[in-house]
Structures are given as structure tokens and as C-alpha cells.
Amino acid sequence: IAGITQAPTSQILAAGRRMTLRCTQDMRHNAMYWYRQDLGLGLRLIHYSNTAGTTGKGEVPDGYSVSRANTDDFPLTLASAVPSQTSVYFCASSTGTNNEQFFGPGTRLTVL
């Protein structure tokens, strides 16, 4: 693989279920990010990680958790999904916090 991959591409989920969105990059980037994109609101940062082993909260972290056990993987977990979490989720990475971000293809999530 080259770049950033996300899985699944799309998912329909019942409210209350637990869901993990996967993100993997093979560029050895230190920093990784999770955004959600909603119509009219643009991209909003959920959580970020400046380097493996560290994470931080973004603008809209409630209802989401992340982990960064290694450089390549940055999964996003919805512990108990709610309909307001219906969105398109993008993972991104950068060589450092001072550089442009590269985005994965996105996961379209629908919570019913």
C-alpha cells in the first residue's frame, strides 16, 4: 500500500452499537488526525496524535476515543453510536505538526 487507507469504506450501524474505524499509513508520518465532515460545517477535528504513544482531543471529541500504539495505525472508536455521529470520517497524517496533512479516502458512517 502507499499512503493512507481507511476501513470500512462505508457502514450502516444501529444506534448503541460499538464501532471502530481503522486508519493505516505507510509513510512513517509522526502525526495523525481524525476529522468528521458534515454538510455546511466543513472538517472538524475529533482527536489527534502528534507521535506514537500520545493522543489529544480536538474540537469535537465527545463520544469518540483513539489509541496510537504504533506509528502506522490510528483507530477511532465509537463506544455507543448515536445518530448525530452520522458523517463522513477522514483520517489524515503529516510528517510533523508543521507540515501539510495527507488525507485518507474516508469512511461514510450512517447511524440509525
Add this chain to the structure above:
Amino acid sequence: GQNIDQPTEMTATEGAIVQINCTYQTSGFNGLFWYQQHAGEAPTFLSYNVLDGLEEKGRFSSFLSRSKGYSYLLLKELQMKDSASYLCAVRDGDYKLSFGAGTTVTVRA
């Protein structure tokens, strides 16, 4: 936090020039980015400004005035493939990006 404003939509003719304005109010500033996003796809990086002035990259140019909290993206010699959303993003004092809602540009033949 950040407050980033850009027009919702713009329409232009193939071969023409379009200027997309972005104004921002920030708590700290460490650069401004422009991204292009085609429908159903991921955003891709276009340009970066951290100092005042114009950055030119082929048909695309980006301008920044830090004192005015203002940037614009200039698209010249428009092509049909330039129909997309253009996202203005500001990096704050903590080096996190905040995005505007995006400007959808439609290029007509």
C-alpha cells in the same frame, strides 16, 4: 478557537479566473492552507502561506495578509476538472488545523 469564513458557492466559465476569499479570526496563527476536494473524494493539498504575500504554483496562486486576517486562492485558466470544493484551513498556536466550510466552484463550458 477559530472563525473561518469563505463563500459557499461560485460559478465561472472555462478559461476564466476565479478568486476565492477567506477571512479568519484566530487564537494564534501558524500558517494558512488551501485544499481541493472533489465530490466524494478526500481533500488534497494545494498551497501553504505563512508569510504575507503571494505564492504561485502553476495555475493556482494563494495570497495572505496576516494583519487583515485574509487570504485568497486564485484559479487561472479554469478547466472543467477544477470543479470542486476549495477548503481554507488555518493552523493555530497549538499547530492544529481548523477548516472553513468550503467553497464549491462550478466551472461551466
